[in-house]
Amino acid sequence: MRERSGDDERQIVGREAELAALRGFLGGHAIAFVLSGGPGIGKTTLWEGGIAAARAEGLRVLVTRASSAEAQLSFAALSDLLNDVDEELGLLPVPQRHALEVALLRAEPFGAPPEQRAIALGFLNSLRSLSEHGAVLVAIDDVQWLDPASAEVLVFAARRLERADVRFLIAKRPARATALERALEPRGIERADVGPLSLGAIRRLLSERLGLSLPRHVLRRLVDATLGTPCSRSSSAGRWPSAARPRSARTSRSRTAWRRSWERESHGWERPCGVCCSPSRWTES
Ligand SMILES: Nc1ncnc2c1ncn2[C@@H]1O[C@H](COP(=O)(O)OP(=O)(O)OP(=O)(O)O)[C@@H](O)[C@H]1O
Ligand SMILES: [Mg+2]
Secondary structure, three states, X not given: OOOOOOHHHHHOOOOHHHHHHHHHHHOOOOOEEEXXXXXXXXXXXXXXXXXXXXXXXXXEEEEEEOOHHHOOOOOHXXXXXXXXXXXXXXXXXXXXXXXXXXXXXXXXXXXXXXXXXXXXXXXXXXXXXHHOOOOEEEEEXXXXXXXXXXXXXXXXXXXXXXXXXXXXXXEEOOOOOOHHHHHHHHHOEEEEEOOOXXXXXXXXXXXXXXXXXXXXXXXXHHHHHHOOOOOOHHXXXXXXXXXXXXXXXXXXXXXXXXXXXXXXXXXXXXXXXXXXXXXXXOOOO
């Protein structure tokens, strides 16, 4: 799993307000920061920026990126979070340590499967002992896809962390609050709704990623077509940005003429996926 380094933080285009809010969170009192927004809008990019900032400030960061493909794999997220944590597990009472190690597939089960409560207590106490050496950040991307077994353990811990210096950085698609958010709410959650990138930021992104400099009217149309989403893969893959097509281009002939002019004006960058990805995902609609 590759994380952004401190240097990578500079590769984030625009988003100054969100990055400042993330840095403020790291120095503040809220227990959690939640980034939410639609597909491809830039949540993970900011979440990685938050991780880089936390590491730069010396926080210990535990990371998991949930995915829909792994949502049914029990304890997948917990295994990611505790991937580099060994010493603290050794300090746990034996039943908790063994239960946790079985859940993480680091030990053989003896007899019956471990109790969920023992696993949850083991995780809670691991977080507590990690935080005795300095602040800890639990970073979860795409929390909506957290596997239920890990989610339960996280909720159990979130309700009991009290004074331990453990915070949460969460990214999610817009949806109702998750059980984890509800558990964290009483100790303060800061939120950022990640919206469209500005025209200027998109111009920079195109220039830095693709070496492209589009005429302003083409850029404007592109921003309108993609709604300022840096990567609209999931919603519009396989289509021309028809919203960028002028209304006058209704017939097949005028659409072809428009397409040619788009190709010419965009210097052959003919099939944009949002504004940052490989052009090859696009076909004519
Ligand atoms: N501010 C930005 N600066 C530079 N690149 C960006 C920025 N925002 C997004 N991108 C790029 O756009 C693409 C999509 O961004 P990202 O993965 O962060 O979106 P997302 O909201 O997490 O998407 P999803 O909902 O699919 O998880 C990535 O390639 C990312 O590098
Ligand atoms: Mg993402």
